[in-house]
Amino acid sequence: MKPQPLPPALVETDYSAGWRRLTIALAVAVVAGLLLGYWYVVPRTAAWHQVQPRPMSLEINGPGLLDAINRVVVTSRIQGFLKSIEVDKNDVVKKGEVLARLESVDLQNQLAAAQAQASAAALGITGSESERARAKAGFDRAKIEFERRTTLARTNVISPAELTTAESNFLQAQAEMARADAAIERSKAELLAQEANVKVLEARLADATITSPLDGVVISRERNPGDLLLPGANLMQVVELSTIIISARFDESARSSIRPGQAARIRFASDPTRVWTGQVLRLSRQVDQETREFTIDITLDALPESWAIGQRANVAVEAQSPAMAIGVPETFVTRRDGRAGVWLARSGRATWTPVALGYTSGTNIEVSRGLKAGDVVLSPVGRYSFEPVDLGEEVP
Helix, strand or coil: CCCCCCCHHHCCCCCHHHHHHHHHHHHHHHHHHHHHHHHHCCCEEEEEEECCCECCEEEEEEEEEEEECCEEEECECCCEEEEEECCCCCCEECCCCEEEEECCHHHHHHHHHHHHHHHHHHHHHHHHHHHHHHHHHHHHHHHHHHHHHHHHHHCCCCCHHHHHHHHHHHHHHHHHHHHHHHHHHHHHHHHHHHHHHHHHHHHHHHHCEEECCCCEEEEEECCCCCCEECECCCCEEEECHHHEEEEEEEEHHHHHHCCCCCEEEEEECCEEEEEEEEEEEEEEEEECCCCCEEEEEEEECCCCCCCCCCCEEEEEEEEECCCCECEEEHHHCEEECCEEEEEEEECCEEEEEECEEEEEECCEEEEEECCCCCCEEECCCCCCCCCEEEEEEECC
8 A cells, every 4th residue: 555645734844955045145245245345445555656747858769770971982983894902891991092903004005195195296386386487587588578679669660560479479478477376376286185185094094093082991892803893883882980870760759859969878789788878969850751750860989899880779869858748657657458558546546547658767757648737646566447545655
C-alpha cells in the first residue's frame, strides 16, 4: 500500500536560502556604499599649482643641420682634361693654394703663336713708320717743286703743262702720306689686337691652374686625374671653418621670441649625450609656404672633433616670452586619447581639462590655451573624474 502525502498545511517551509541571498545583497550594497563613500565622499590630499601669468624663459626646440656660410663649389672656367689634383678630402688649404691642374700644352702653343704675332705686329709698325718717312720726304720735294713752278708760271717762264705736272706730283705725294699714316694706324690696331689675344691666352693658361678661393677645408672631391672637366662642373667643395654654423628650422609662431645673440644649446645626433653651446646669428626673412617654418643661423662656440657638413642636430634656443604667459609644471600634464590636458580642482573635485601646449621653460611648460589666471592645477598621480580633493603641498 502506497504512503499518502501529507496535506499542504502540514508541510514545513525552508526560508534559509532566501535569507542567505538577502544577506549577500545587503553586504554587497554596504561594500559598494563604502567604496562610493571612499571614492566620491572622502577627499584625498593632492599637490597643486595655481596658474598665474608671468614672463617665462622659453626653450624653443627645432631640428638643424651643420652648414657653412662660406661654402664654395670649386669649378673650372675652361674645358680641359685634369692633369693632376693636388689635394684630397679633409685637407686644409690656404687661399691661392693650387688645388688642381689641367692639361695646357695646346694653350701654351697658342700663347707662343699669339706672342709671335704680336711681335710681328710691332715690327709692322716700324715698317709703316719707315714708309711714312719716305713718303714724307717725297711729299716735301713735290711741295717745293710745285711752289717753285707756280711762281715761274706767273711770269710765263714755264708752260701751263709743266705746272699741271708739278701739281699732279704734289697731290700724289700728299696721297702717299695719307696712305702711310693709315698703314701706321692699321699696324697699331693689329698690335693691340694681338696683345689682347696674348692676354686672353695668358688668362686661359692661368685658368688651367685651379687655386683655392679661400682658407678652408676640402669636404668633397668629385673628379680624378684624366677626367674631362667642363666649365662649371663640380671639382671639389671647400668650406671656411670660421663660417660653420647650424641652420635650424622653427615654426613661424616662435619668430617674435627669437633674437640675434640669444644663447642656444645643440645636441648632435651622433652624440646626443653631449651639449654644445652657441648663439643665434641671424633670422631668415622668408617663411616656407608649405611647412610654415623659418630658418635661423647659429654660430658654435666650438666644433665637434668629428664634424661633417649636413650633420643632424637638435637645437634649443633660450628665449623670453614676448608677453605674459601661463605655465604649469611639466609633470602635471597628462594625455587622453593623444590629447594633452591637466586636472583642475573645481568645487573640491578633480576635473580633467584639455589644453594646448607651447614651449618648455625649465621644468615648466607653456599653456597657450585651456587655462586662465587663478585656476588650480592638480598633480595627476592617482586622479580620476569627480574625485574629492583637498589641497596639499603647493608646487611653484
